[in-house]
Amino acid sequence: MKIVLTGSTGFIGSEILKQCIAHTFISHIYVLTRRPLDNRFSHKKVTQLLHEEFETYSPELLDRLREEGVEACIWSLGGSVQQFKDLDEARRVGVNYPVAAAEAFAGHLATALEPHTGFPEKSPAAGEKRFPFRFVFISGWGAEVDQFRRLWMYADSRKIK
Incomplete structure (x- = not known):
């Protein structure tokens, strides 16, 4: 399996x-990274793709990932509100970035995956369901789904996650 990691x-x-x-x-x-990885992550299985703006994905980048046959994304980009200059930036990184990536990958990468039969010799029928693209969002401790719930600790961070 080939994956994208943020x-x-x-x-x-x-x-x-x-x-x-x-x-x-x-x-x-x-x-996908804004800055180069530490040398300890140099490995033949790793390709670094420097990417500055996580709200947009160029057709060239998406085409490359599509041609390579990427099947999944593990999204671990983010942090607590205290790590950002303000709440708006934290929301942009914690909400807008992963939504933009999921939409771009769903529209460009997921549609390229071949139907998965489990048997190489069996040719899938036309229109058969494609192998699903996986988008794994890594959240944090205490993530809260209910955006209107009153929280005692880390309310902004927990609602963004």
Whole structure:
């Protein structure tokens, strides 16, 4: 399986990257990052793709990922509100970025995946359901679904996650 990984320079994302490198099921990791990775992550399974703006994805980037056969995205980019200059920036990173990525990947990458039969010799029928593209959003402790709930601790961070 070939995957896209975000947030790999952070605490959780770097551990996810280590685990992906070690896992035999994952054949390649395309790391979307604003800054280069630490040298300890140099590996033949890792390709760094420097990407500045996570609200937009160029056709060239999407075409490359599509041609490579990327099947999943692990989204670990984000953090607590205190790590950002203001609440709006935290919302942009915690909500807008992953939504933009999910929409771009669903529209461009998921549609390219071949139907999965489990048997290489069996040719799938036309119109058969395609192998699903996976988008795994890594959240944090205490994430709250109810945006109107009153929370005592870390309310903004918990509602963004």
